Amino acid sequence: MDVQAISAELQTRFSLPEGALKVQRATRLWVDVDMAGFPALFDHIVKGMGFNILCTITGLDLGADLGYIYHLAHDCGIMVNVKTRSPKGSTVKSVTPYFPCADLYERELVDLLGAHVDGLGPGPRYPLPEDWPVDEHPLLKDWTPKGATPAGDAPAAGAPAATPAQPASPPPAAPAEKGSTPA
Amino acid sequence: MSDIDRVVTVPIGPQHPALKEPESFMVDLRGEKIDAVRIRFGYNHRGIEKGCETRSYTQDLYLVERVCGICSFSHSTAFIHAVEEIAGLEVPVRAKYIRTIIGELERIHSHLLWLGVAGHEIGFDTLLMYTWRDREQVMILLARLTGNRVNYGINTYGGVRRDIAPDMMPEILKVVDSLEERTKHYIELAMREQTLIQRLSGVGKLSKEDALFLGTVGPTARASGVDRDARRDDPYLAYPDLEFKVVIDDHCDVYGRTIVRLGELMQTYSILRQLIKKIPDGPITVKAPRRIPEGEAVSRYEAPRGEDVHYVRGNGTEKPERVKVRAPTLANTASVGKMLEDGYLADLPIVVAAIDPCFSCTDRMVGVRESGTESRGAGRKTMTWEEVSRYGVEWHKARGLDFSSLGIPGGIEA
Amino acid sequence: MSWVVAGVNILIFPGMFFLLVLGLAGQFVDRKLYARLQSRVGPPWFQPVADFFKLLGKESVIPEEADRRMFVMAPVFALAAVVAAYLYIPLWSTKPIFSFYGDLVVVLYLLLIPTLTFFLGGWYSRSIFSTLGAVRSITQLFAYEIPLLIALLSPALLADTWSISGMTAYYQAHPWYWLFNLIGLGVALVTLLGKLERVPFDAPEAETEIVAGSFTEYSGRHLAFFRMAIDAEAIVSSSLVAAVFLPFGLGLPLWLGIIVYLAKLAGILFVLALLRTVFARLRMDQMINFCWRYVAPIAFLQVIIDLVLKEFL
Numbered sequence: 001m002d003v004q005a006i007s008a009e010l011q012t013r014f015s016l017p018e019g020a021l022k023v024q025r026a027t028r029l030w031v032d033v034d035m036a037g038f039p040a041l042f043d044h045i046v047k048g049m050g051f052n053i054l055c056t057i058t059g060l061d062l063g064a065d066l067g068y069i070y071h072l073a074h075d076c077g078i079m080v081n082v083k084t085r086s087p088k089g090s091t092v093k094s095v096t097p098y099f100p101c102a103d104l105y106e107r108e109l110v111d112l113l114g115a116h117v118d119g120l121g122p123g124p125r126y127p128l129p130e131d132w133p134v135d136e137h138p139l140l141k142d143w144t145p146k147g148a149t150p151a152g153d154a155p156a157a158g159a160p161a162a163t164p165a166q167p168a169s170p171p172p173a174a175p176a177e178k179g180s181t182p183a
Numbered sequence: 184m185s186d187i188d189r190v191v192t193v194p195i196g197p198q199h200p201a202l203k204e205p206e207s208f209m210v211d212l213r214g215e216k217i218d219a220v221r222i223r224f225g226y227n228h229r230g231i232e233k234g235c236e237t238r239s240y241t242q243d244l245y246l247v248e249r250v251c252g253i254c255s256f257s258h259s260t261a262f263i264h265a266v267e268e269i270a271g272l273e274v275p276v277r278a279k280y281i282r283t284i285i286g287e288l289e290r291i292h293s294h295l296l297w298l299g300v301a302g303h304e305i306g307f308d309t310l311l312m313y314t315w316r317d318r319e320q321v322m323i324l325l326a327r328l329t330g331n332r333v334n335y336g337i338n339t340y341g342g343v344r345r346d347i348a349p350d351m352m353p354e355i356l357k358v359v360d361s362l363e364e365r366t367k368h369y370i371e372l373a374m375r376e377q378t379l380i381q382r383l384s385g386v387g388k389l390s391k392e393d394a395l396f397l398g399t400v401g402p403t404a405r406a407s408g409v410d411r412d413a414r415r416d417d418p419y420l421a422y423p424d425l426e427f428k429v430v431i432d433d434h435c436d437v438y439g440r441t442i443v444r445l446g447e448l449m450q451t452y453s454i455l456r457q458l459i460k461k462i463p464d465g466p467i468t469v470k471a472p473r474r475i476p477e478g479e480a481v482s483r484y485e486a487p488r489g490e491d492v493h494y495v496r497g498n499g500t501e502k503p504e505r506v507k508v509r510a511p512t513l514a515n516t517a518s519v520g521k522m523l524e525d526g527y528l529a530d531l532p533i534v535v536a537a538i539d540p541c542f543s544c545t546d547r548m549v550g551v552r553e554s555g556t557e558s559r560g561a562g563r564k565t566m567t568w569e570e571v572s573r574y575g576v577e578w579h580k581a582r583g584l585d586f587s588s589l590g591i592p593g594g595i596e597a
Numbered sequence: 598m599s600w601v602v603a604g605v606n607i608l609i610f611p612g613m614f615f616l617l618v619l620g621l622a623g624q625f626v627d628r629k630l631y632a633r634l635q636s637r638v639g640p641p642w643f644q645p646v647a648d649f650f651k652l653l654g655k656e657s658v659i660p661e662e663a664d665r666r667m668f669v670m671a672p673v674f675a676l677a678a679v680v681a682a683y684l685y686i687p688l689w690s691t692k693p694i695f696s697f698y699g700d701l702v703v704v705l706y707l708l709l710i711p712t713l714t715f716f717l718g719g720w721y722s723r724s725i726f727s728t729l730g731a732v733r734s735i736t737q738l739f740a741y742e743i744p745l746l747i748a749l750l751s752p753a754l755l756a757d758t759w760s761i762s763g764m765t766a767y768y769q770a771h772p773w774y775w776l777f778n779l780i781g782l783g784v785a786l787v788t789l790l791g792k793l794e795r796v797p798f799d800a801p802e803a804e805t806e807i808v809a810g811s812f813t814e815y816s817g818r819h820l821a822f823f824r825m826a827i828d829a830e831a832i833v834s835s836s837l838v839a840a841v842f843l844p845f846g847l848g849l850p851l852w853l854g855i856i857v858y859l860a861k862l863a864g865i866l867f868v869l870a871l872l873r874t875v876f877a878r879l880r881m882d883q884m885i886n887f888c889w890r891y892v893a894p895i896a897f898l899q900v901i902i903d904l905v906l907k908e909f910l
Contacts, residue, residue: 022482024268027417054398055483055492056509071481071492077416081481100400101517104224105509112232127225136232164476193807195726202804212729215881245742304805306878312635324674378797378877419801529880585638 001076005048014041030079038084039093044070044097045080054095055079057105057111058063061141066115068092094119112139190218193528197226201304207533211530220523220531224516232541235506240340242268243503247493248334250508253296255487256289257486258493258508263338264419264482265495266503270340270475276421278342280462283421284355285329285337287458289540291362292321293487294451297370297536301441304532305382310372317365323572324358327351329436333565342468370445373438383438387396387522387534389543390435397517401489402447403538406439413485425457431560437530437537474501485509488538565595606684613680620828621645623866626772627831630870638659645828648819657715657817664721671718672819674830677691680712683833687765687840689854696762701753704761705746711830712738712792714776715801716768718823724777724785730810733801733881734794740888741791741798747896748784752841768844775844777906782842782890791840791888793831793868798884825869835865839907 007021007029014037020028023131033041045051053073062085070082086092094117095102107126109115113138128138137143147164191212197205203225227516233248236593248259260282267274274282281457302310307595322332330349337343342429347355373379382543389399394407406412412429414422430446432439484491489511498504515538579585606612624645632767652872659668687693697801712734716763724740740871753759756767758865766774791798794810802810809815815823840863879887 028481030479052395055481056491056507056513058494058505060496060505071494073417073483075411075416076415077418079417079481079483099398100396101514104513104516111233124221124223125225126223129225129229130466138230153329191725191729194730200808214832302877306799306803306805309874310877312637316636376875377879378879381883382877382880423746464801527880529800529803529806529878582799 001074001078003027006078006080009049010045013044027078029078030083031080032083035086035090035092036082038082039098041176042070042095042098044081045082051075051078054099054105057095057109058100058107058137059115060085061113061139063141064088066109066113068109068115070095079113088114089116091116091118093117096120111137113137114123114140185218189213194290195531196287201535202297203300206258209593210531215522215527215529215533217528218326219339220520222516232508234507235503237502239501240473240503242341245334245336245510245515247506248336250339251292252333254289254486254488254491254511256285256338257484257491258446259338260286260420261482261484261486262490262495262506262508263340264484265480265493266475266497268339268480268482269478269495269497270472272341272469272471274342275469276463277346277418277464277465278467280458281345281347282338283425284334284347284455284458284462286420287454288325288328288355289320290451291448291535292325294320294448295321295362297443297444297487300536301383301437303534304536305379307379307382310369310379313365313504316364320358324355326518327354328425334436339468340471342466346467348461352462355459358383359455362448366445366448368451370449370574373441373445378437378514382530382533383441384436386437386530387440387537388525389518389522392431393521394435394518397521398514399489399518400514401486401511401514401542402443403489403518404439405429406443408433409437411490413483415491417483419482421458421461424461426453438538442484474499474505485548488512489514490571491553496544608630611688612684612694616680616683616832617831619754619826619832619862620790620825623832623835623862624828625773626863626866627870630867631874634871648778649825651908652821652824653818655817655820656747658723658814659726659819660814663814664723667721668718668814669819671714671721672815672822672826673709673873675714676822676829678707678714678862679829679833681827682707683829683836684827685761686833686836687762687847688836689847689849689851689858691762691765691769693762695758698763701749701759701761701764701841703748706763708744708792708830708834709738711731711826713813714826715794718815719813722811722814724814726807726809726813728799729807729809730813733807735879736810737794737798737801739883741788741843741850741892744784744888744896745788745792745894748781748788749837749841751781751899751903752778754900755907761837762908764841765847769847772845774910775842777902778842778899780895780902781862782838784896784899785838786865786872787892788868788888790872791884792834793869794829796873797879800884801880803878831866831869832862833861835869838865848862 003023003026007023010031011021014033016031016033020032021138024030031041050070051074053075055071055073056162058069059072060069065085065087067083067085071079071086072082073079084092092115094106096106096119103120103123104126106117106120106121109180110117110120111128111132114135138145147183189207193210193212196202197209207226209221209223211220231246232340234246238246244263248255249259251295255569261361295314298450299311299314299318302308302314325335328339328351329345337345338562343509344554367415389407390407393399394404394409399409400411404540408431409430410429413419414427415429427450430443430450432442432446434442452495477497477499479494479496481492481494483494491511492509494507495503521537522537526534608614622645622736625640626643627640629639659665682704684694685696685704686697708817714729715734719727719734722728752775753764755777756764758767790796794801802812807813812823814818836858839858840864843861846854849857
C-alpha cells in the first residue's frame with residue numbers, strides 16, 4: 001500500500017478541506033477531521049482500509065478544546081494519525097467496540113485530561129488512585145501540583161508530627177566506609 | 184473439602200512475591216481453578232508525561248530513559264526519533280549503527296532476564312541462576328560500551344555521545360559467540376526438559392484472533408502467530424540494511440512465548456554480527472538546535488517487550504508541548520485477562536510474567552569516597568571500570584565470598 | 598539401661614541434640630550443593646546456625662484472627678514428632694535407642710505428624726495464603742504418602758519383620774539382598790521430595806503463588822522451630838531411607854560406623870539437592886497425576902518383586 005494512495009482515497013471519499021491531510025513521510029499520514037466527520041472516517045480507515053492496530057490515543061489540551069489523536073497502524077507499516085477535537089466538557093464516543101484494548105487508553109484520557117468518553121464500561125480508574133479527586137486532571141496545562149513542596153525543600157514547619165523526621169544522616173555510604181582502601 | 188465449590192478470593196498484589204512491580208490481581212478461586220480476575224494498574228504512575236512538559240528537551244531525554252529500567256534505551260530512542268523528526272535532524276550513519284548495537288544488546292539482556300524470571304515463576308530457580316549469570320556478560324559489555332549497566336545515557340539529539348572504539352568490536356563478538364552457545368543450550372533445554380514443557384505448554388492460551396482483537400504486541404503476539412515487528416514493518420535506525428527473520432510461533436501459549444524469545448535471541452546475535460561487519464566510519468553526531476520547531480511526530484520502536492510508541496509535539500520552545508508514551512506492557516495487559524480464563528492459580532505467575540511486564544532496575548554508584556574525607560574535593564577519586572569490578576570482587580572475598588571462582592566470562596578475575 | 602544413660606541418649610547423643618546439629622549441617626550441605634549446582638557461591642558453613650539464632654531474636658507476630666494455641670503449638674509438635682521418630686531408627690548399628698516389633702509403622706506415623714502440623718499451623722493462621730498452602734500440603738500428602746509407605750514396607754516384607762532393627766539385622770545377615778530394593782529406594786527418594794516439600798513438589802509453599810504457604814504468617818521463634826523441624830525431618834527421613842534401603846556397614850567400630858552413616862546421609866542429601874536443581878515446580882494436579890500414575894505402580898512393582906523373592910530365597 002502507498003501512503004499517497006491512502007491520502008488520495010481519503011481526500012476523495014470524505015472531501016476533506018485543504019491542508020487536512022499531511023504526508024509526513026512514507027509511513028506517516030496525519031488526518032485532521034472535525035468531530036462530526038470523525039466516526040465515519042475512523043470506521044472507514046479501520047474497517048475499510050484494514051488499519052487494525054491501534055497504537056495509542058493521545059489526548060491534548062488545546063486551550064478551549066481537547067484534542068484527540070488516534071494512532072492507527074497497518075500491517076504494512078503505514079501509520080495514519082487521525083486528529084480530532086472537541087470543546088472541553090463535550091463527549092467523545094469510545095472506540096472500544098473496534099479495539100477492546102482502547103479501554104485503558106480512554107481511561108487515561110478521562111483521568112488525566114478530564115475527557116468524557118461515551119460507551120466506556122465500568123471498571124477501576126487508571127492510572128490515578130481511587131481516592132484522587134475526580135475534578136483534578138494533571139495533564140491539563142493549568143493544573144499544578146497542590147500541596148507539593150518544591151524538590152529539595154524541607155517539609156513545611158508544623159507538618160504532621162506522626163511521621164518521624166529523618167535523622168540528618170550522610171548519604172548512603174560508599175563501600176569504603178570500613179577504612180579499607182580499594183585494591 | 185466439603186465446600187470445594189466456595190469461591191475464595193486471593194489478592195495477588197499490589198505487593199506479592201510473584202510481582203516485581205505493583206499491580207493488583209484479585210483472583211476468585213474455585214478450588215485451584217481461576218474463576219475470575221479483576222486487574223488494577225496504575226500503582227506506579229509517576230507523572231512522567233507531565234514532567235516532560237515542564238522540562239527542557241535535554242532533561243526529558245534522561246527522564247524518558249527512566250520510564251523503564253530494562254528497556255530504558257528503547258524509550259529514549261523512541262523519544263529521540265520523534266524529536267529528531269520534528270527538528271529535521273539527519274543522524275549520521277555510524278550513530279545509527281551504534282544505536283542499533285546498543286538496542287540489540289538491550290534486547291539480549293532483556294530476553295535473558297525474562298527467561299530467568301520465567302524459570303523462577305515456575306519454581307525452576309536453576310534456570311534463573313544460569314540465565315542471569317550469562318546475562319552478566321552482556322551487562323558488563325554494556326557497562327564497558329556506555330558506562331552504565333542500565334539507563335545507558337548514550338543517546339543525544341543528532342547522534343550518540345560515545346563512539347565504540349575499534350578494539351571493542353571483537354569484545355562484542357566474543358560475548359555474542361559465548362551467548363549464542365548458551366542460548367543453543369537453553370533452546371535444547373526448552374525442547375527436552377519435561378517439567379518445563381509440562382508447566383509451560385497449554386498455559387495462558389491466546390488464539391491468533393484474540394491476539395489481533397486485543398491489540399497484543401511483541402513476542403506475546405508473535406507467539407500467537409501474529410506476524411508483526413516494527414523493525415521490519417516500519418524500519419528505523421540501521422534495520423533497513425540488515426537481514427533478519429521475524430520469529431513467529433503457533434503454540435499460542437507460554438511455551439510458544441518462550442520459543443519466540445529464544446528464537447529472537449538467535450536472530451539478535453546474527454544482527455549484531457552484521458552490524459559489526461557493516462558499521463561505517465564517520466562522525467557520530469550532528470549539531471542539534473536547542474529549540475525544537477513547532478510540529479509533531481510519532482515514532483514506533485520494537486522494544487524487547489513489544490512495540491513502544493512515543494508521540495511528541497513541539498511548540499518552538501526548548502520544552503515540548505506534549506509527550507505521550509505507550510509502553511508495550513500497556514498494550515498487552517488487555518490480553519492477560521483472556522489468558523487467565525479457566526487457568527490454575529499455579530499458572531497465574533507465569534502467565535503474567537509471560538507478557539514480560541516491565542520492572543525497574545537498580546542503579547549503581549561509581550564515585551568512591553575515601554573514609555575521613557569530604558565527598559567532594561581532594562579525597563574524591565574516580566575508578567575505572569576494571570577497578571570497580573576488582574574492588575567488588577575483593578570486597579566480597581574479604582567477607583568470605585569468592586566470586587572469582589565462578590569464572591564469569593568478561594568479568595574481572597581478582 | 599539406667600535412666601541417666603537413657604536421658605543422655607535421648608537428649609544429647611545420638612538423640613535430640615545430635616539430630617539438631619545434623620539438621621543444621623544437612624541444611625548447609627543442601628544449600629551449598631544447591632548453590633554450587635546453580636553456579637553460585639553459596640552460604641558459609643555457619644549460615645544455618647546464624648539464621649536460626651537470628652530468627653530466635655526476632656519478634657514473633659501472631660495474627661489476631663489466628664487460633665493462638667494451635668498456631669504456637671504446631672512447630673513444637675512438628676519438632677517433637679521428628680525427634681521421637683529418630684530414636685527408633687538404627688543409625689550405625691542394628692540397634693537403635695529404642696526398638697519394638699512394629700516400630701517401622703510407628704516411625705512412619707511419627708513422620709506424618711510434621712505434615713499435619715503444616716496443615717494445622719496454616720489452617721489456623723486464617724490467612725488466605727496460609728489456608729491455600731495448608732490445603733495443598735494435605736492434598737499432596739495423599740499423593741506421595743502411599744507410594745512412600747509401600748516403598749518402605751516392601752523391604753520389610755522380604756525381611757519378614759515390622760521392626761526396623763529386625764530388618765537391618767536381616768539384611769546384615771544377607772549382605773547383598775538390599776540390591777533387590779533399588780526400585781524402592783528410587784521411589785522413596787522421589788516421594789521424600791514431596792514430604793520435604795521441595796522442588797518439583799513444593800507447590801504447598803510456592804512463593805510466586807501463595808507467598809510461603811502454611812508459613813506465611815509465621816515469624817520469629819515459631820518460624821525458627823518450624824524450620825528446625827523441617828531440617829530435622831530431612832535428616833530423620835534420610836536416615837530411615839538409609840536404614841531400610843542401604844543396610845550395610847552396620848557392624849563396624851563406632852567411629853567408622855558414624856562415618857559410614859554420615860556418608861550415606863550425604864549421598865541421599867546430594868541426590869535430593871540434585872533433583873531439586875534440575876526440575877521445575879509441578880502444579881498440584883500434575884503432581885498428583887505423576888504420583889498416582891507413575892510412582893505408585895512402580896512402588897507396587899517393588900512389593901511384587903519382594904513377595905516373589907521371598908518365595909524363592
